[in-house]
Amino acid sequence: MAVFMDLNLSSSSSVRSLIESAAQLGFSTVAINYVFEPSKKKQEIPTPTPITELMDQLPVVQGRSRPIRVLNRLTVVMSDSSHFRPNAAEYRSFDLLAVQPTTEKLFHAACLLYDVDIICILVTEKLPFFFKRAPVSGAVDRGVVFEVSYSAAIRDSTMRRYTIANAVCLMESCKGRNVILSSAAEKALELRGPYDVTNLGLLFGLSDKDSKEAVSSTCRSVLLHAETRKTASGIIYTMKSCSDSCDQQEAPPQSEHCEAPAAKKHKTAPADS
Amino acid sequence: MVRVKRRYLLCEVNVSKRSDLLQLDDRAVAAAVRAAVALTHGDYGAAHCLVGFSVKYLNAHTGMVFLRFPKRCYKLLWSALPFITSIEARGQKIPCFLNCVHVGGTIRTCQKFLIRYNTQQLHRMLPKCKDEEEKQQVREAILQCSLPGGKKEAFEDELESEEDEEK
Structure with missing residues (x-):
């Protein structure tokens, strides 16, 4: 059985009830989304609230015995190329990094150049540009995924039209590969169960298989892609070590041996799905 | 013998306040589904809803619903279900969503699955019990969950005890 994920829950005041509801519905991994809009004046990059502060005990996932896994995600809404600063230190505290380009030029750059995991597709208005085949297939090759969120479609009939129109437009050029479906829910009642979301994918022009992958295995490859982004292409990983472990002299050569096969695993994992 | 091919969707009505569930009845659920289908798929969907669609069973305590659709178009009709945001019952609008x-x-x-599912829910409830008496009640309810033999009674018992726990 597949593990279901929802990589977009809004970071509002009701995030606790959102997480509880997601666990009840059977999502094993969720990501809390922090939106950063540089075009608005005086906005700073938000800092994520640690999960341990948010909830002292994570709820157990429906049908499984493990507690739900909660990640943090940053979405940068771009209207100018200066808005995305690669390698900014603030981005490091987030597990996932997404961009939402608003012009065709930025979309092109986001697909081919930027070091991100997710490209959000606008769902609240009609797209001002078409998706061209070249950047989209470039993004698919790099392992970057496109995200379509469905909660705007649930709220309003006009939004539903835009969501479906933009999603179908995207599916024409990417043929259902590297697409994830997420909720972007602000209230617990805007979440939908994983099987319903899978079926909703049919409305967005996905095939049966692709829409199932859009809530399970593609999401997993996003997580792996995010891990390789943090490390140097999945080969070397640095972390703070406590002073006790410095005494052991044997540690460095051992770790070198271990890293080699792991690097291969990381590199191939996002690309093949 | 050839039977008419149908699909039964076992859905859970999720509400924010559990007491609202008791106000539901099958006609309200059916009307909500019809309205959602008509909104998303227009006259074409509404026409498919006319023949072969019905609400077979509704448990107002646990919020479980059986929806029956004709097999040839159940995916089309199912894709309208996520757009249900409220059900109007007894003059009140209950905000809710259906989870299949x-x-x-x-x-x-579906009945077999429902019994297994409800047992799972009881297992999930067990760690949340406050005192030993409640725990014992839930344990007994879990033991009673079984299909063969007097399946109807077991079914009813289990649902009743679950309802006790939630009060």
């Missing part, structure tokens, strides 16, 4: 947990070909497989 199982799709079955016969009503019997």
Whole structure:
């Protein structure tokens, strides 16, 4: 059985009830989304609230015995190329990094150049540009995924039209590969169960298989892609070590041996799905 | 013998306040589904809803609903279900959403699944119990969950005890 994920829950005041509801519905991994809009004046990059502060005990996932896994995600809404600063230190505290380009030029750059995991597709208005085949297939090759969120479609009939129109437009050029479906829910009642979301994918022009992958295995490859982004292409990983472990002299050569096969695993994992 | 091919969707009605569930009845659920289908798929969807669609069973205590669709168009009709945001029952609008947990070909497989699902819910409830007496009640309810033999009674018992726990 597949593990279901929802990589977009809004970071509002009701995030606790959102997480509880997601666990009840059977999502094993969720990501809390922090939106950063540089075009608005005086906005700073938000800092994520640690999960341990948010909830002292994570709820157990429906049908499984493990507690739900909660990640943090940053979405940068771009209207100018200066808005995305690669390698900014603030981005490091987030597990996932997404961009939402608003012009065709930025979309092109986001697909081919930027070091991100997710490209959000606008769902609240009609797209001002078409998706061209070249950047989209470039993004698919790099392992970057496109995200379509469905909660705007649930709220309003006009939004539903835009969501479906933009999603179908995207599916024409990417043929259902590297697409994830997420909720972007602000209230617990805007979440939908994983099987319903899978079926909703049919409305967005996905095939049966692709829409199932859009809530399970593609999401997993996003997580792996995010891990390789943090490390140097999945080969070397640095972390703070406590002073006790410095005494052991044997540690460095051992770790070198271990890293080699792991690097291969990381590199191939996002690309093949 | 050839039977008419149908699909039964086992859905869970999720509400924010559990007491609202008791106000539901099958006609309200059916009307909400019809309205959602008409909104998303227009006259074409509404026409498919006219023949072969019905609400077979509704448990107002646990919020479980069996929806019956003709097999040829159940995916089309199912894709309208996520757009339900409220059900109007007894003059009140209850904000809710339907979560499909199982799709079955016969009503019997759905019943089997429902019993297993409810047992799972009881297991989930067990750690949340406050005192020993409640725990004992839930344990007994779990032991009673079984299909063969007096399946109807077991079914009813289990649902009643679950309802006790939630008060």
